[in-house]
Amino acid sequence: MASETMTSQERVQAAIQLEKPDRVPIAILATAAPFARISGMAAAEFYRNEDKANNAIYKVFDDVGGWDLDLGSVTGKSIMMMKTVMTLALGLRLAYPGMELPDDYAYQACEEEVLKPEDYATIAEIGWVKFMTEDLVFRVLDITPAELNQTLNEIIPSVFKGKDEWAKRGVVTMYPPSPFTCHPFFRLSLGRSMVKFTEDLYYNPEMIEGALKTMTREFIETTINGCKMFNNNMTLVVEERAGGYFYPLRIFERFWWPYTQEIVDALWSEGIVTWFHLDTSWDRNIPYFKQLPRGSVVLALDGTTDIFAAKEALRNHACLAGDVHPTLLSLGKPEEVEAYCKKLIDEVGGDGGFFLSSGCELPAAIKAENLRAMVRTGKTYELSKK
Amino acid sequence: MALVELERDRVAEEVKSRAETGESPIQILEECRRGMTIVGERFQKGDYFLAELMLSGEIFKGAMAILEPYLAKVGPSKPLGKVVLATLQGDIHDLGKNIVAIMLKAQGFEVHDLGVDVAPGLVVEKVRETAPDFVGFSVLITTAFDSMKQAAAMLREAGLREQFKLMIGGGVTTTVVKDHVGADFQTTDATEGVAYCLDVMRGG
Numbered sequence: 388m389a390s391e392t393m394t395s396q397e398r399v400q401a402a403i404q405l406e407k408p409d410r411v412p413i414a415i416l417a418t419a420a421p422f423a424r425i426s427g428m429a430a431a432e433f434y435r436n437e438d439k440a441n442n443a444i445y446k447v448f449d450d451v452g453g454w455d456l457d458l459g460s461v462t463g464k465s466i467m468m469m470k471t472v473m474t475l476a477l478g479l480r481l482a483y484p485g486m487e488l489p490d491d492y493a494y495q496a497c498e499e500e501v502l503k504p505e506d507y508a509t510i511a512e513i514g515w516v517k518f519m520t521e522d523l524v525f526r527v528l529d530i531t532p533a534e535l536n537q538t539l540n541e542i543i544p545s546v547f548k549g550k551d552e553w554a555k556r557g558v559v560t561m562y563p564p565s566p567f568t569c570h571p572f573f574r575l576s577l578g579r580s581m582v583k584f585t586e587d588l589y590y591n592p593e594m595i596e597g598a599l600k601t602m603t604r605e606f607i608e609t610t611i612n613g614c615k616m617f618n619n620n621m622t623l624v625v626e627e628r629a630g631g632y633f634y635p636l637r638i639f640e641r642f643w644w645p646y647t648q649e650i651v652d653a654l655w656s657e658g659i660v661t662w663f664h665l666d667t668s669w670d671r672n673i674p675y676f677k678q679l680p681r682g683s684v685v686l687a688l689d690g691t692t693d694i695f696a697a698k699e700a701l702r703n704h705a706c707l708a709g710d711v712h713p714t715l716l717s718l719g720k721p722e723e724v725e726a727y728c729k730k731l732i733d734e735v736g737g738d739g740g741f742f743l744s745s746g747c748e749l750p751a752a753i754k755a756e757n758l759r760a761m762v763r764t765g766k767t768y769e770l771s772k773k
Numbered sequence: 774m775a776l777v778e779l780e781r782d783r784v785a786e787e788v789k790s791r792a793e794t795g796e797s798p799i800q801i802l803e804e805c806r807r808g809m810t811i812v813g814e815r816f817q818k819g820d821y822f823l824a825e826l827m828l829s830g831e832i833f834k835g836a837m838a839i840l841e842p843y844l845a846k847v848g849p850s851k852p853l854g855k856v857v858l859a860t861l862q863g864d865i866h867d868l869g870k871n872i873v874a875i876m877l878k879a880q881g882f883e884v885h886d887l888g889v890d891v892a893p894g895l896v897v898e899k900v901r902e903t904a905p906d907f908v909g910f911s912v913l914i915t916t917a918f919d920s921m922k923q924a925a926a927m928l929r930e931a932g933l934r935e936q937f938k939l940m941i942g943g944g945v946t947t948t949v950v951k952d953h954v955g956a957d958f959q960t961t962d963a964t965e966g967v968a969y970c971l972d973v974m975r976g977g
Contacts, residue, residue, distance in 0.1 A: 420916070492916070493914055493916060496866075497865065498866070498867065498868055581827070581868055582827055582831060585824045585827055586781075586828065586831065588824070589779065589824070589828060590781065632823060633822060633823045634823075634824050635821075635824070635825075638824070666944075667944065691944065713915050713945050714946070714949055714950055715949070717918060718918065718949050718950065750915040750945070751915050751916045752918060753915075
């Protein structure tokens with residue numbers, strides 16, 4: 388078998404630039420639950436002890452053979468710290484193991500209307516960050532302003548520590564170092580709840596647009612500043628609800644696509660690549676991404692969008708990532724995982740511009756042998772043919 | 774047709790005024806159901822999206838709330854069939870389940886929704902109590918796969934499994950999950966689930 392000829396950094400950059408690396412780069416997006424499961428720990432235990440949890444993640448990394456790009460597998464000092472970080476990122480009520488849920492559960496989002504219709508105007512006026520940190524967070528989290536400030540002060544050192552640890556292992560990280568930075572549209576949908584937000588889109592659309600405009604401007608500014616602060620040239624944007632599975636194109640074209648173009652163009656002008664985490668089916672929406680500058684985005688698909696058709700539509704224009712289905716990783720056999728990874732590498736990664744990854748994040752019920760099979764196939768399949 | 778066009782306020786106004794003027798609530802309900810069927814057909818054809826299914830469901834719920842006191846006066850009608858729905862232990866998501874529940878109600882099914890994070894034992898109890906034609910499990914988190922499998926096993930052990938069709942649904946489900954659980958039907962599409970129930974009740 389041939390040896391690797393690139394570092395992870397070179398491999399990741401080559402894929403983004405739509406070139407063919409020495410082998411397919413492997414990207415991992417995971418919260419605590421899958422690592423806890425593989426390590427034989429309860430998820431709550433994982434959140435309670437930062438060092439123990441991080442050591443468990445690095446042990447999984449070593450045991451499966453390591454990956455090239457990590458999209459946010461870091462932990463906090465306590466369950467409350469992680470819950471606060473994720474609440475600030477998502478802007479909704481969360482239920483955590485060891486708090487609202489039993490110790491061995493995955494953390495989960497509560498589909499509740501925490502954002503009221505009148506909040507759109509406030510967000511449009513003062514921006515999401517101020518609204519979130521001075522108002523919304525106290526609606527969904529039992530925390531005092533002093534405790535919130537303390538948590539915010541603890542996050543950055545924790546993040547730098549995680550980034551350094553990955554760098555020691557040669558792994559590339561991106562901004563932000565937690566796995567959730569939501570698109571403004573997704574953020575509003577999560578806060579209003581799916582049904583209420585949909586009613587707003589159809590029956591009171593004007594009130595949403597002011598908020599989206601302000602949030603988009605703010606998103607661009609904070610992301611550019613964050614990328615500079617953490618010395619990153621790639622940022623993660625999560626969107627799970629704007630695609631053609633949920634909404635017709637007229638909604639997508641009015642409430643998602645213009646703001647997305649604005650974000651990508653602004654970031655790209657600063658040399659920042661946007662990694663879109665796109666859940667549910669985007670089959671109808673994929674052709675739109677051809678309008679973005681070549682090489683400016685990575686589209687991570689979750690196994691419900693047809694990644695093979697997406698490749699044909701965006702070949703030599705946008706990088707793709709994905710899409711080993713969570714069910715395959717949870718219930719499948721290693722040889723089935725290996726076969727699907729080979730198909731992805733051949734058909735989607737054949738001419739470059741591809742990251743091998745799970746569809747969505749690593750599933751909570753993942754089997755260690757399946758993660759190992761995915762990573763092993765990514766690291767050896769192409770090199771074994773040279 | 775106002776329901777089909779998702780005219781929320783117009784549906785509420787019309788249902789209210791027609792019920793108040795003494796029109797048969799069963800007739801009004803039947804029209805709403807027909808509207809929901811057309812919405813489902815538009816979804817199947819790709820003309821409508823999940824958003825429109827949700828909105829029509831909310832409109833239907835509103836119409837039902839207006840009609841309820843009038844329907845109570847004419848007495849209960851025989852349901853088309855009975856369905857027990859649940860999101861099982863390990864998972865607290867219910868968006869998909871709620872959409873299926875309202876669409877089944879719109880087709881005349883009696884729906885017993887057990888909620889989220891439901892212990893498998895509670896499903897057994899509910900099945901024993903209600904003797905449903907269908908049991909449906911909704912899932913988003915993969916750790917609930919084993920809860921579904923456990924519930925199916927407990928229903929078998931209780932000698933109840935042959936009395937109903939077991940359905941599973943949700944974005945992470947596939948035929949592999951169906952086989953893992955031992956279900957009769959799997960879908961990621963709410964309208965397919967409703968169509969399956971209708972088909973079975975018609976002897977399909």
